[in-house]
Amino acid sequence: MDRAPIQEVEQRLRVLHPDARYELDFETPFHLLVATILAARCTDERVNKVTKTLFAKYPDPQSMADAQLEDLEEDVRPTGSYKTKAKAIQGAARELLVRFGGQVPQTMAEMTTLPGVARKTANVVLNMAFGIPSGIIVDTHVARVGQRMGLTRHDKAERIEEDLMRALPKDDWTHFGPAMVLLGRYVCKARAPQCAECPMDDICPKRPV
DNA sequence: CTCCCGATAT
DNA sequence: ATATCAGGAG
Structure with missing residues (x-):
């Protein structure tokens, strides 16, 4: 065989x-989006530790968009590539506000325009948060x-x-x-x-x- | 193809 | 001590 x-x-x-x-902790589509961006080359276990405090400080796109980049960097540091990731999650939060009315978009095409988001991340969010079979x-x-x-x-x-x-x-x-x-x-x-x-x-x- | 970075298994 | 693990951007 x-x-x-x-x-x-x-x-x-x-x-x-x-x-x-998927074993990432989240309460909203936005949380899952952020958690999945942070999960790049990092275990879900470590992401869950970080997001617990991260979401307490920045529960929604607006608060994350307004955050100091340096603070964000410190908060996501344990997930590795922290500068890139801090920039990506803040950039994504701002894009949501500017282009999508503060909501996470529900199509693959829109999702993958967000910083730090390619097919894997988009599929996680679309599949798990919205139940959309966008892919595998x-x-x-x-x-x-x-x-x-x-x-x-x-x-x-x-x-x-x-x-x-x-x-x-x-x-x-x-x-x-x-x-x-x-x-x-x-x-x-x-x-x-x-x-x-x-x-x-x-x-x-x-x-x- | 290289760079981004930290934590855990061996 | 060192290898291995974990996605996306440029």
Whole structure:
């Protein structure tokens, strides 16, 4: 077997993680947008620690737009790339105010005009905050697991997403991403994949990635 | 392709 | 001590 049957993978993921959600804490679409921008090359766990205090200080686009950039930088520092990220979340907050009436836009085209937002971030917000099947979340976990299981032979997120979207009915898109993240984070781990305990073991070609 | 940066696993 | 992890912009 050189590739796992993706429908079967999704079926099993449904059983294992029926309510799979992205693990970023948020109360509003704006919070999820900010949290996801901060999640670039950073674990969700660390983002949640940072956003807890961040959202207490800056709960909405207006307060974040008005913040001192230096304060923002200090607040998001533990997530890495803090200067870039502080600028991105403040820039995004200002764009929301100026162009979208203070609301997070609900289309891929609009979302990806925001600083710090490409397809992965846009998909997280559109899928999780609005329930819009804009695409499939492809983060490092989905990419790695997808490659190991032979669900794609590409290594760029956008191409991987295309392969997955082509192979899966739209109804499965929003579930598949977060469920694959869980599989990747706890079983099909980057460093030491736990194949012996993997529910996909019998259908996985185990490609080296 | 390089740069942005910090935390944890080994 | 050092490798590895985690997306987007320019």
